[in-house]
Amino acid sequence: MTARTRRHVAVVGAGPAGLAAAAAALRAGARVTLVDAAERPGGQYHRMLPEQYRAARPERLHHGWAAFDRLRRHVLGHPRCAWWAESSVWSLERPGPGDETAPRVHVVRGPADGAGRERLVLDPDALVLAPGAHDRVLPFPGWDLPGVFTAGAAQALAKGERVVIGDRVVVAGAGPFLLPVAASLLEAGSTVLEVLEANPAATVLRGWGRRPWELASQAGKAGELAEYTALLARHRVPYRTGRAVIEARGDGRVEEVVTARLRADWSVVSGTERIVAVDAVCVGHGFTPQLELPLAAGCALREGFVQVDGDQRTTAPAVLAAGEITGIAGAPAARVEGLVAGWAAGGGDAAAPEARAARRRRDRARAFAARLAAAHPIGDGWPGWLRPETVVCRCEETTYGALCRAADAPASAAARAVKLGTRAGLGPCQARICGPSVAELLARRSPPPDLAAGGHRPATPHHRPVAQPIRLGELARPPKENL
Amino acid sequence: MRVVVLGAGIVGAACARELARRGLAVTVLDRGGPAAATTAHGEGNVLVSDKGPGPELELARLSRRLWPEILAEHEAPPADAVEWDAKGGIVVATTDAGARELARFADSQRAAGITADTLDAAALAEAEPHVTRDVALAVHYPEDAQVQPSGAAAFLLGGALRAGAELRTGCEVLGAVTSGGRLTAVRTSAGTIEADAFVNATGPWSGEVAARLGAPVDVRPRRGEVLVTTPQPPLVFHKVYDADYVGAVGSGAEELQASAVVESTRAGTILLGSSRRRVGFDDRLRPEVLSVIARKALRLFPCLAGVPVMRAYGGFRPYVPDHLPVIGPDPRLPGLWHAGGHEGAGIGLSPGTALLLADLLTGRAPQIDPAPFRVDRPAVLFEGDDQ
Ligand SMILES: Cc1cc2nc3c(=O)[nH]c(=O)nc-3n(C[C@H](O)[C@H](O)[C@H](O)COP(=O)(O)OP(=O)(O)OC[C@H]3O[C@@H](n4cnc5c(N)ncnc54)[C@H](O)[C@@H]3O)c2cc1C
Numbered sequence A: 001m002t003a004r005t006r007r008h009v010a011v012v013g014a015g016p017a018g019l020a021a022a023a024a025a026l027r028a029g030a031r032v033t034l035v036d037a038a039e040r041p042g043g044q045y046h047r048m049l050p051e052q053y054r055a056a057r058p059e060r061l062h063h064g065w066a067a068f069d070r071l072r073r074h075v076l077g078h079p080r081c082a083w084w085a086e087s088s089v090w091s092l093e094r095p096g097p098g099d100e101t102a103p104r105v106h107v108v109r110g111p112a113d114g115a116g117r118e119r120l121v122l123d124p125d126a127l128v129l130a131p132g133a134h135d136r137v138l139p140f141p142g143w144d145l146p147g148v149f150t151a152g153a154a155q156a157l158a159k160g161e162r163v164v165i166g167d168r169v170v171v172a173g174a175g176p177f178l179l180p181v182a183a184s185l186l187e188a189g190s191t192v193l194e195v196l197e198a199n200p201a202a203t204v205l206r207g208w209g210r211r212p213w214e215l216a217s218q219a220g221k222a223g224e225l226a227e228y229t230a231l232l233a234r235h236r237v238p239y240r241t242g243r244a245v246i247e248a249r250g251d252g253r254v255e256e257v258v259t260a261r262l263r264a265d266w267s268v269v270s271g272t273e274r275i276v277a278v279d280a281v282c283v284g285h286g287f288t289p290q291l292e293l294p295l296a297a298g299c300a301l302r303e304g305f306v307q308v309d310g311d312q313r314t315t316a317p318a319v320l321a322a323g324e325i326t327g328i329a330g331a332p333a334a335r336v337e338g339l340v341a342g343w344a345a346g347g348g349d350a351a352a353p354e355a356r357a358a359r360r361r362r363d364r365a366r367a368f369a370a371r372l373a374a375a376h377p378i379g380d381g382w383p384g385w386l387r388p389e390t391v392v393c394r395c396e397e398t399t400y401g402a403l404c405r406a407a408d409a410p411a412s413a414a415a416r417a418v419k420l421g422t423r424a425g426l427g428p429c430q431a432r433i434c435g436p437s438v439a440e441l442l443a444r445r446s447p448p449p450d451l452a453a454g455g456h457r458p459a460t461p462h463h464r465p466v467a468q469p470i471r472l473g474e475l476a477r478p479p480k481e482n483l
Numbered sequence B: 001m002r003v004v005v006l007g008a009g010i011v012g013a014a015c016a017r018e019l020a021r022r023g024l025a026v027t028v029l030d031r032g033g034p035a036a037a038t039t040a041h042g043e044g045n046v047l048v049s050d051k052g053p054g055p056e057l058e059l060a061r062l063s064r065r066l067w068p069e070i071l072a073e074h075e076a077p078p079a080d081a082v083e084w085d086a087k088g089g090i091v092v093a094t095t096d097a098g099a100r101e102l103a104r105f106a107d108s109q110r111a112a113g114i115t116a117d118t119l120d121a122a123a124l125a126e127a128e129p130h131v132t133r134d135v136a137l138a139v140h141y142p143e144d145a146q147v148q149p150s151g152a153a154a155f156l157l158g159g160a161l162r163a164g165a166e167l168r169t170g171c172e173v174l175g176a177v178t179s180g181g182r183l184t185a186v187r188t189s190a191g192t193i194e195a196d197a198f199v200n201a202t203g204p205w206s207g208e209v210a211a212r213l214g215a216p217v218d219v220r221p222r223r224g225e226v227l228v229t230t231p232q233p234p235l236v237f238h239k240v241y242d243a244d245y246v247g248a249v250g251s252g253a254e255e256l257q258a259s260a261v262v263e264s265t266r267a268g269t270i271l272l273g274s275s276r277r278r279v280g281f282d283d284r285l286r287p288e289v290l291s292v293i294a295r296k297a298l299r300l301f302p303c304l305a306g307v308p309v310m311r312a313y314g315g316f317r318p319y320v321p322d323h324l325p326v327i328g329p330d331p332r333l334p335g336l337w338h339a340g341g342h343e344g345a346g347i348g349l350s351p352g353t354a355l356l357l358a359d360l361l362t363g364r365a366p367q368i369d370p371a372p373f374r375v376d377r378p379a380v381l382f383e384g385d386d387q
């Protein structure tokens, strides 16, 4: 079989999920094009240090480095794999109804800040989407002050660039991801004053169940979590449940935060407020899957994630999905989903023993994701933290008050009209940060009638047909096809 | 007299406002939310410059006169959300053939009373410092203006509600109840609603809704896409468009037509429009269509090559084969009225449309000749074969 006649699998995203998918598709005999916007593979988890740092021991702070390094070398060096670094998928063009072929993949390739990236298109036989998630932050008064970091940004700075974000830091939000963030800050030399989990202990314990370590170990996370917990203990960092940062204050940058006890629904128990002097604060409330590509491909969603079957196939023909876009369960889970997806995309035999084993591990990873979601939900009471002047969309500086006024006026209450009227979510981040929060706030004030706005897709904050910015000059040029 | 306006887009909103202010009992219903469909998926040009002498230009001039009057009726901030900006338009021809056509077109408009000033190179450079120098002819139309469409629609609907109109969302029109050959009620997903008159203002779905009511009209969707850049410092000061635009508007061709319309918004973004394609209600954004729009826009503003596009969106213009809106009573079904088919000009033309419809409905003498917009003309009643 020549390279040209082999089955061609395109994989978008070279994080744990995409890299594993590429490896499995190669193993199944396919030709693979692996595409990632970043310079290096690894995604969010194995965020590699920029080359110029020439880190002597990149494995520090990076769990499972050796295995990742082997996989990376194997995939990138494989004769049937084309590795496209610094390549952003800016659009997916789905075929018309009844057409069972994969969507056309539109790419711009070249350094993001360089002029004149080239435009390329791929027409693969199967497409694996593994674009991951970004971290979510709920708005609260003062969250737009300098010195307030998303947990993900703080993590990226500490892990990717080895930048210290502050000396006295509070880490707050929801989910186990707060632990590695606190660990990275400690490693980078910050003092972490406390780690606050908004959910009360009862919710967390009920979700994790009676033998949490067993569950985590099945998902490959036990050792890591134990290590973070030990590190926190060694540095005497308290881990408090049922408490949150509800306000950040300061003159021009954060100087103190207000923390408070929360009820199970995240409403504030008044009288429990405490003021803590800080020079930085990290907040994270779980993750938002990057759904623009799956939505462009026409994939159905289930409970906010891409719906997949036992082989990680989505509802769109020839499109498979793996990693955080199908559920949040950490890098090991993303990896095993990638294996299942890549094998199926590459035309591997579903009955092969290794495929069965991978599916079993994937099923356990899904169970873990479900329990994580149950242990660290987002409480309904968070809008109670907001004040009319609190900014909810940082790009356009839309306040909570303005949003409520637009949503409460019957003539402009449709979600799209509110957006256009207040500009919430229309700025450069294209609602990646505020979209889910704004959508939730609006849905509470007026149940969306938009669903039926005939001919137009239901309003979702993730609908971004231009998935990545593309310069007019790049867009104007005709693309190179069928590589 | 009870009137039900079907559709809460900008045209339905304008009609409801005009009728409610005349003391009629008005209900506006929509299967979705207000101003969420075509009205929220286009641009907000209020143009006289793209219309040759004829009935559409008369409707445009009437509307252009009405806009400031309507906005002056209420205090800011509601009117502020409309983002009315009488910035004027500049039409640019980059080829000699285009220049000849533009010169002829502008002459005919001047004869009809439109202000159209030819700009020499220095005047153009002063008005638009960043536009291409490769210009064969540029004409300035000071009467052109712009609004933020969904803000404008919300403003008009707000006016209707203040005048006593009622809004019902999530209510889809399914069929007709007739009595003695007259439309007496509409069946909807939320029950039957009786009235003395029904105004079909369902935009590109007007054809489908009219068919459900038993009086089909030939209104079809014509797809259009727009690119939005990241916020920029001021680079574009008027609505600047390519002389080809006039040809694309007037054409009924099925294949892709694109012509550059470049304008900046209050938020700092630059809108680059737009394409025209007949693809039914297929809402897929086609990268090659976006590429053509980018190419055309760069011909006008080469300096925008490095500016990132952060978003693209598209909608369905309500299209009638003879490019004229349908406004007036339906002679086949007494009780049914139409206000639709404005194609790429429904935002700008909504005030004049509402005035004309309300005059006809309440028996007042209309300010412009309604005959060209009548329902029983061949282009509207002809049942298309390519749908
Ligand atoms: C900021 C951040 C930091 C994290 N740090 C930790 C940690 O320290 N410890 C831990 O246990 N978990 C961490 N996580 C969670 C962990 O990253 C995930 O569990 C895991 O990486 C998910 O793998 P994935 O392959 O699904 O996605 P990712 O690892 O996110 O990989 C997705 C890849 O897709 C690429 N991509 C996305 N869209 C496009 C596009 N349109 N075109 C081209 N390429 C695209 C991205 O560049 C990225 O490389 C972190 C998550 C985030 C968001």
Ligand SMILES: Cc1cc2nc3c(=O)[nH]c(=O)nc-3n(C[C@H](O)[C@H](O)[C@H](O)COP(=O)(O)OP(=O)(O)OC[C@H]3O[C@@H](n4cnc5c(N)ncnc54)[C@H](O)[C@@H]3O)c2cc1C
Pocket (backbone or CB within 6 Å): A452, A453, A454, B006, B007, B008, B009, B010, B011, B012, B029, B030, B031, B032, B033, B034, B035, B036, B037, B038, B039, B040, B041, B042, B043, B044, B045, B046, B171, B172, B173, B174, B201, B202, B203, B204, B205, B209, B223, B224, B225, B226, B273, B274, B275, B314, B315, B316, B317, B318, B339, B340, B341, B342, B343, B344, B345, B346, B347, B348, B349
């Ligand atoms: C890309 C593009 C650019 C444009 N640029 C401009 C411009 O610059 N200037 C300009 O003036 N115009 C422009 N237009 C055209 C303008 O947007 C339209 O002419 C105008 O919005 C039409 O308004 P409408 O109220 O008739 O339709 P719509 O806004 O579509 O409203 C119709 C309403 O009817 C409802 N409906 C449909 N079926 C039913 C049913 N069965 N039951 C109940 N309700 C129903 C829909 O939900 C909808 O809300 C542009 C259009 C596009 C697509």
